[in-house]
Amino acid sequence: MKFSTLASGLKASEIREILKLTTQPEIISFAGGLPAPEFFPIEELKKVDAEILEKEGMQAVQYGTTEGYLPLREKIAEHMKTAFGVDCSAEELMITSGSQQGLSLLSQIFLDPDDVVLVESPTYLGAINAFTLQHPRFIEVPTDEQGIIPEALEKILQEHGKAVRLMYVIPEFQNPTGITWTEERRKAFMKVVGAYDFPIIEDDPYGELRYDGEKMKALKSLDTKGQLIFLGSFSKIFMPGLRLAWMAASPEILDKAVKLKQAVDLQSSSFAQRQAYYYMKRYDINEHVRNLVQVYGKRRTLMCETMKQYFPQGVTFTYPEGGLFTWVTLPEGMDATALMPKVLAEKVAYVPGGPFYPHGGHRNHFRLNYSNMPEDRIVEGVKRLAAVLTEEMKNIK
Amino acid sequence: MKFSTLASGLKASEIREILKLTTQPEIISFAGGLPAPEFFPIEELKKVDAEILEKEGMQAVQYGTTEGYLPLREKIAEHMKTAFGVDCSAEELMITSGSQQGLSLLSQIFLDPDDVVLVESPTYLGAINAFTLQHPRFIEVPTDEQGIIPEALEKILQEHGKAVRLMYVIPEFQNPTGITWTEERRKAFMKVVGAYDFPIIEDDPYGELRYDGEKMKALKSLDTKGQLIFLGSFSKIFMPGLRLAWMAASPEILDKAVKLKQAVDLQSSSFAQRQAYYYMKRYDINEHVRNLVQVYGKRRTLMCETMKQYFPQGVTFTYPEGGLFTWVTLPEGMDATALMPKVLAEKVAYVPGGPFYPHGGHRNHFRLNYSNMPEDRIVEGVKRLAAVLTEEMKNIK
Numbered sequence A, B: 001m002k003f004s005t006l007a008s009g010l011k012a013s014e015i016r017e018i019l020k021l022t023t024q025p026e027i028i029s030f031a032g033g034l035p036a037p038e039f040f041p042i043e044e045l046k047k048v049d050a051e052i053l054e055k056e057g058m059q060a061v062q063y064g065t066t067e068g069y070l071p072l073r074e075k076i077a078e079h080m081k082t083a084f085g086v087d088c089s090a091e092e093l094m095i096t097s098g099s100q101q102g103l104s105l106l107s108q109i110f111l112d113p114d115d116v117v118l119v120e121s122p123t124y125l126g127a128i129n130a131f132t133l134q135h136p137r138f139i140e141v142p143t144d145e146q147g148i149i150p151e152a153l154e155k156i157l158q159e160h161g162k163a164v165r166l167m168y169v170i171p172e173f174q175n176p177t178g179i180t181w182t183e184e185r186r187k188a189f190m191k192v193v194g195a196y197d198f199p200i201i202e203d204d205p206y207g208e209l210r211y212d213g214e215k216m217k218a219l220k221s222l223d224t225k226g227q228l229i230f231l232g233s234f235s236k237i238f239m240p241g242l243r244l245a246w247m248a249a250s251p252e253i254l255d256k257a258v259k260l261k262q263a264v265d266l267q268s269s270s271f272a273q274r275q276a277y278y279y280m281k282r283y284d285i286n287e288h289v290r291n292l293v294q295v296y297g298k299r300r301t302l303m304c305e306t307m308k309q310y311f312p313q314g315v316t317f318t319y320p321e322g323g324l325f326t327w328v329t330l331p332e333g334m335d336a337t338a339l340m341p342k343v344l345a346e347k348v349a350y351v352p353g354g355p356f357y358p359h360g361g362h363r364n365h366f367r368l369n370y371s372n373m374p375e376d377r378i379v380e381g382v383k384r385l386a387a388v389l390t391e392e393m394k395n396i397k
Helices: A014-021 A042-060 A070-084 A098-110 A125-132 A150-163 A183-194 A251-264 A270-282 A285-310 A336-345 A375-396 B014-021 B042-060 B070-084 B098-110 B125-132 B150-163 B183-194 B251-265 B270-282 B285-310 B336-345 B375-396
Strands: A093-096 A116-121 A137-144 A164-169 A200-203 A228-233 A245-248 A325-329 A365-369 B093-096 B116-121 B137-144 B164-169 B200-203 B228-233 B245-248 B325-329 B365-369
Touching: A042 A270, A042 B042, A070 A093, A070 A228, A070 A245, A070 A270, A070 A285, A093 A098, A093 A251, A098 A125, A098 A164, A098 A200, A098 A228, A098 A245, A098 A251, A098 B251, A116 A125, A116 A150, A125 A164, A125 B251, A137 A150, A150 A164, A150 A183, A251 B098, A251 B125, A270 B270, A285 A325, A285 A375, A336 A375, B042 B270, B070 B093, B070 B228, B070 B245, B070 B270, B070 B285, B093 B098, B093 B251, B098 B125, B098 B164, B098 B200, B098 B228, B098 B245, B098 B251, B116 B125, B116 B150, B125 B164, B137 B150, B150 B164, B150 B183, B285 B325, B285 B375, B336 B375
Parallel strands: A116 A137, A116 A164, A164 A200, A200 A228, B116 B137, B116 B164, B164 B200, B200 B228
Antiparallel strands: A093 A245, A228 A245, A325 A365, B093 B245, B228 B245, B325 B365
16 A cells, blocks of 8 residues: 555644543643633533524535535634624635644645745644645745744845745734744835735734733735735634634635635534524624633743743743743753653643744743643642743753 | 645535525425425434533533543444444544545545546545545446446456455445345345455445435455445434544454544534533434435335436436435436536436546546435425426437
């Protein structure tokens, strides 16, 4: 039995393998990107499910269109305006089975082997996994605490511009760093890429979860020529287990993505799409998001304050204005992957930073999630982590 | 903006485009492969949903594993034994978002450009769409009213055996022909392919919907070396809109498919998986299937009898023992695609036969579905179709 070239290169996502380890309830896991389950609107969902089955039971579980349930796409179009400052119609939107599917579809319609894909350095490892299947060349664009560095991008484009087929960015509360691009950087970025015509994926699953600072408009709201593809998701603002997300893109791109989705899974769940639609019709999803912001914002602050208090000198971390993650940097030469067994022995888990760089290296980082653990476990987990780090830093001196 | 090679070759599935035309309620549609919505167990689903949210609301909408919800996979393992005669454990099963996803995953893990994939002639066009994305060479294996012809297959393998990377078959109530392989053919088939080691996909979404004749065991039950990959689905026996299906395969294959699924959509819906599991736990799905068999069997008989009575001489059709489709053959030289406008003008729809052949041709066939229309519309639709055919056959003489 002979597998394809693609299959020979498949490896399990390190993050999923770590997540498996961390499902034991005694582990204080800062590893995943899981929402807090205790705030899922379960009671509301009960009413929503009953209403769906009462009003349109048959259609709700029958085959539907590949583009997605039209009333949901209309609701999302409204939401795009209020939550992200983006004008788009239901016709410019399609439903995907999570944003991971959006990434997978887009990588397939844009990338051939050896094509160049630009990503922030570091970037979301699920995106790296999706892109890798097409065997592209990754070029990492340097970033700092204000986001992507336009001058660095410009230099890369001068050299490789013609070979670039796709770019992928997370301007808001980036995964893994938690960093948000400043307004200046956004404008400069749009100016630089505007001279080219490669498509840019703006992945924004966390944008609505802002705890401090002023709300910013999506890059796509600055896009006048259909270059930006926006990926939004219900996973963090509603429920991830329904596997519902959306893609807003130009008609030409959407047409290809829809045709590809026909071949890969026909359509996303008719029922799940109605769960999101009826929920948004009956309840105020923004009110629900405001509640999450309260809870997660507190957890963010608590985690950062505890790290500040207990982490040894020489270890730094980002203070995110929103989203789910903070990014910890150890002194050069330390290795967060090698440290995992010691950390897990203390019943704590994080995701080592290396896999967030397509070319590897940078092993002195790790990513912490603060949305999934209650406050007492955040404090306890950070303390345990601090103890391991302190001990380790003694050894390396 | 430059698209990939894959994207340049994308075209909309003809069947989905036809289905769009046929959603107007005045059309008598024999075109889709839709179950009868009036028999979906909606009242049961209400109870099931309430129970899920009551008992495990949080987990039911949280992220889950890529392989799928273990209790559902255990239920499916039992079902594989009773419904298909196949011994397999939960570990040998993964959940997919419809069997279309199974086909998409398998085509990606087995096919590189120019590899040979063997299919029945004709075959399911959703499979052709999934495979085509990998740019393989299709070889059509001749079939007759008893199924695939082992001697023809053997001859093809003698010539091309080394280049074959995958084979795809539907031995039970085939789509589009409605034909079931005889037991002799199954045994002969297994003997022929047993001399090779390419994997074989056995797609069986309709196997439980048998109206006459004796139940047959799946090919996979005869497989001693892990060559067969079985695709089963909840779409026809439960509800298609939940997008739930399963794949049973050897550990080596399943491992690749799970890793690929991580990159393409992380997992299938946690909630939908529980809908199927709780339904199977609380109710007897075989009892539900028996009810469907009653209804669909009657519709099958009625459609075939009406065709027999009204179709002009020279037009033949299959009499399926189960499943959803019958296959109509017009005299050579007639063109079912060209006839579509006249048929649609009479507010009737079918799927023309051409697209079911990867190399085209064979335009004198069309596929009729009998599961989705009530009995009076079946009779009326067949009569209208008969009138168009009778008129057309006058013209060509």
